[in-house]
Amino acid sequence: MKYDLLIKHGRVVTEKGAVHADLGVKNGKIVSICSAIDGKQAKKMIDATGQYVLPGFIDPHVHLNDPGMTNSEDFYTGTCAAAAGGVTTVLEHPLTFPLPDNLKAFNNKKEIGESKAVIHFGLFGACSAENEKEMEKMIETGAIAFKTFLTYSPEIPMLNDGQIVDRMAFLSKHDIVLAIHCENNDIVEFYSKKMQDAGHVQPEDYPQGRPEISELEAVSRMCLFAHKTGCKMNVAHCTLEEAVQVVHHYKQLGADISVETCPHYLILHQDMMKELGVFSICNPPLRTEEEVEKLWNCIFDGKIDWICSDHATYTVEEKMAGKDNAFKAPAGVTSVETCFPLFFSEGVVKRGLSIEDFTALSSTNAAKRYRLYPHKGRIAEGADADVTILDPKIQWVIDDQKLKQMIKWSPYNGRKVTGKVMKTIVGGVEVYDGENIVTARGTGRYLTPVEEEIK
Numbered sequence: 001m002k003y004d005l006l007i008k009h010g011r012v013v014t015e016k017g018a019v020h021a022d023l024g025v026k027n028g029k030i031v032s033i034c035s036a037i038d039g040k041q042a043k044k045m046i047d048a049t050g051q052y053v054l055p056g057f058i059d060p061h062v063h064l065n066d067p068g069m070t071n072s073e074d075f076y077t078g079t080c081a082a083a084a085g086g087v088t089t090v091l092e093h094p095l096t097f098p099l100p101d102n103l104k105a106f107n108n109k110k111e112i113g114e115s116k117a118v119i120h121f122g123l124f125g126a127c128s129a130e131n132e133k134e135m136e137k138m139i140e141t142g143a144i145a146f147k148t149f150l151t152y153s154p155e156i157p158m159l160n161d162g163q164i165v166d167r168m169a170f171l172s173k174h175d176i177v178l179a180i181h182c183e184n185n186d187i188v189e190f191y192s193k194k195m196q197d198a199g200h201v202q203p204e205d206y207p208q209g210r211p212e213i214s215e216l217e218a219v220s221r222m223c224l225f226a227h228k229t230g231c232k233m234n235v236a237h238c239t240l241e242e243a244v245q246v247v248h249h250y251k252q253l254g255a256d257i258s259v260e261t262c263p264h265y266l267i268l269h270q271d272m273m274k275e276l277g278v279f280s281i282c283n284p285p286l287r288t289e290e291e292v293e294k295l296w297n298c299i300f301d302g303k304i305d306w307i308c309s310d311h312a313t314y315t316v317e318e319k320m321a322g323k324d325n326a327f328k329a330p331a332g333v334t335s336v337e338t339c340f341p342l343f344f345s346e347g348v349v350k351r352g353l354s355i356e357d358f359t360a361l362s363s364t365n366a367a368k369r370y371r372l373y374p375h376k377g378r379i380a381e382g383a384d385a386d387v388t389i390l391d392p393k394i395q396w397v398i399d400d401q402k403l404k405q406m407i408k409w410s411p412y413n414g415r416k417v418t419g420k421v422m423k424t425i426v427g428g429v430e431v432y433d434g435e436n437i438v439t440a441r442g443t444g445r446y447l448t449p450v451e452e453e454i455k
């Protein structure tokens with residue numbers, strides 16, 4: 001047989017634009033894109049009439065809680081949920097126990113991922129106060145990037161400015177990204193306390209405890225540091241148009257900076273927090289409806305590099321720690337399964353984003369930034385056969401109980417979505433058939449940054 005898999009009659013989104021074509025797959029690679037391939041030449045065929053054939057979505061910011069917090073998610077449930085959302089690669093952030101700020105914990109996490117994941121995954125290492133030597137070892141073993149925090153988080157140490165500058169200078173010698181959670185800790189601590197002291201502890205009070213200026217100042221400071229040290233930096237989960245403009249300014253000056261945002265900052269806003277309660281608590285917090293629209297303008301202006309879920313789940317009981325005081329709720333929302341369908345529905349269907357821009361923001365740009373490209377992030381002959389088939393017309397309603405994540409809550413229950421993932425194919429193998437996960441745990445592969453050019 002010439003092909004293991006043939007995807008026929010789809011609208012294939014290539015780097016040169018969308019074309020009607022058939023896609024031939026052999027040994028896990030895309031080997032042929034042409035107008036009419038004979039179905040008899042393939043072991044298996046998928047009819048994608050009326051559907052988009054896209055490079056598999058890449059979610060470069062997820063928390064799968066494994067090891068250490070597997071009461072709320074693990075590598076199996078988290079990657080099953082991702083696959084059901086069309087994601088073929090996740091990049092997992094280092095907020096797990098033991099903290100992967102050293103080679104031993106990093107390798108332990110890698111082995112856990114290899115034994116459970118159903119899609120491909122790469123791992124971020126953690127920066128901690130004194131782990132420069134360990135960072136070197138993690139880079140050698142294939143860490144995709146590193147992560148650090150400027151505000152207090154229970155899962156990962158925050159670094160001071162001196163440590164950040166020093167770490168940026170170190171990483172600038174390596175071709176690897178440092179992703180930063182940007183909020184000013186002093187401002188956050190002061191206003192969170194002030195709100196609580198005044199008895200303003202409802203979910204809708206929460207954003208005022210972490211005001212916009214705390215994010216804007218931190219993004220500005222980190223951009224300056226990255227510019228001066230030459231570090232490749234990514235501004236994690238940005239919520240503000242003004243912060244995106246700061247990033248853009250530094251990019252114009254030649255700084256190597258990227259900026260991402262998430263569906264919750266593009267769809268949810270502060271006025272919804274009363275109804276959503278503790279399940280809308282995340283850091284940075286939700287902003288105003290006006291700010292949401294401004295962030296969409298940044299998407300259309302090409303100033304945001306990609307979309308990610310920042311999937312971060314807790315048990316319902318853990319979230320309910322904030323029922324009498326929202327500041328006590330653990331911060332994070334779940335959306336690894338709904339991230340890209342929501343972005344398609346709100347971006348492409350509702351606001352008219354082009355399918356090419358959608359593809360760049362859901363796959364190609366992150367693949368390039370984290371050095372998974374050219375194997376991943378594109379539909380092209382020679383690229384890995386990581387493919388998502390999406391029907392742009394099907395309307396469906398998010399039902400939390402049907403999500404494949406371990407704990408069945410999200411801030412999107414009952415929301416109507418136009419555009420449904422019909423198949424998720426990883427390395428030429430169908431992982432999700434539109435309803436169920438159809439591969440075994442442990443079939444996902446650990447990814448390291450690409451060193452060589454594609455043949």
Ligand SMILES: [Zn+2]
Nearest residue numbers: 061063093310
């Ligand atoms: Zn995160």
